[in-house]
Amino acid sequence: MKNTAYPLLRSAVRSLNRSLTPLKAAGGRLRYLSPFPQRFTGAYSSFEDAIAAARSNGLAGYDHEEIAQVAFDKMCQVAPWDYPVLFWMRQVMGEIDGLVDAGGHMGTKYRAFRDLLSLEGSFRWVVYDLPAIVQAGRRRAEQDELDNLHFVDRIGDAGPVPLFLGSGLLQYLDIQLSDLLGRMPALPRHLLLNKVALREGGAIVTLERIGKAIVPYQMRDEEAIRRDVERLGYHLVDRWTIPSLAHVIETHPELGPSESAGFYFRLQ
Template sequence: MSEEIVAAGLTFALRRRLAHIARIGIGRYRALRPDRHRFLGAYRSHEEALQHVRSGRGKGYDNDGVSEVSKALMQEVPLWDYPVLFWLQRLSPEIHRIVDAGGHIGVKYRAFSRYLDLDRIDWVVYDVPAQVRAGRAAVRPQDRTLSFADRLEDVPPADLLLGSGLLPYLDQPLTELVGRLRQRPRHILLNKVATRDGPTVVTLENFRLAEVPYHIRNVREVPDALDALGYDIVDSWIIDPLGHRIDTHPQLGRVVSRGYAARSRDTMASSASR
């Protein structure tokens, strides 16, 4: 190996090391002004993150008032919702009930009602009690097929599980969530899944009045969970505009937002045998 190649390799390694040190310094500086930043800290678990919520802030999503954060925006259809809308339109003839896990106050029901015939689909939002209370209080006369539940075990069997923005806030593995359903749905749609190349990290999302644990999962966690549950991924996508870094820990790398459409292998086998 020539001296030039060795020198180039050492220079590259040195630059990477200096960039890593610089990112650590930037993160520590940002940590001094936490109110200016969206993501704070890096922890090994949901529980550890909750222990670092600042004094005077609500802990987690189950807080009255959190439902008002970005409520109007979430009832629109941004670019990254179109893969989900595409699959809902495609599957709608065979869907009679949707479980919208982490569905807030029914924001996707309202957003998608302009494009889907929801009068024939029973749409059940499952969320924490504070969001369910806010959702029930906000029900409109035209929300004829929208209902709420704060216990997943109480939801009747559904054809499709929707998790739009659920996974970053879910404090349990996807396999456990699906296992709590009375019956596994034929289809699962997941959107805005925060992923990274390394081990799963939990940060805190700054909602001003509350700080909420935000899970950035290893990139293989969700695909492996779907496979273990008996689902095949039939579509996946990356949402570039939602990519980011943890403000106080930029050295941990870029967070990539992903989406998945999955179908039960039992359903696929049944269709093939007809």
């Protein structure tokens, strides 16, 4: 009896979800009319379409100094989802002398991790980000006298580094990761990705509200990410999930929740 009951129950749940999809969609579209701003709105097939929609609604994209300070103090704290990254960084610290922190904002991970890792001496932590964020980050690092923290707005200027860290990078990156890695002088041996937004059924781009700005936010296909980096010679060492960072697009709940995950790849 038990062997037949579970498949029947799963089938009934799937049928119920399908029947509720039009209601979910209608309810989601009504949120466009809400006087309260939603965190995620819209669903687009490309970054270009998403940024065009964002421009029609005000401050678009992340390249604005006005949003550099949004949640800065909170981002400088160690979060639960940082610990897999810290674990793998500790495993390789003996063989690396620096890293590039792609999408590293104003050096928030450096500030969060420096008391937990050996980052003093000649260790170079290079943040790659957009020009407005880099400018704000440099000023803040000078104020805080963080001599090991450097900033570039062209990733090739980071020089050859043994570790690439992308924590919360891929949802805001408007190119393939392999294209970004290809702009570096040499491929980093270690590749750590965290807080990667994933979804089944193909990638989509939504719009996220960050302070006063509206920013394209991509939920990617996991297999596409893996193929993209594996063709460069990387192989997957570890993968972890971050359930607390799953998101639903408020205006398009019928598309289902995203999954947040992290990856450690090593160059063969």
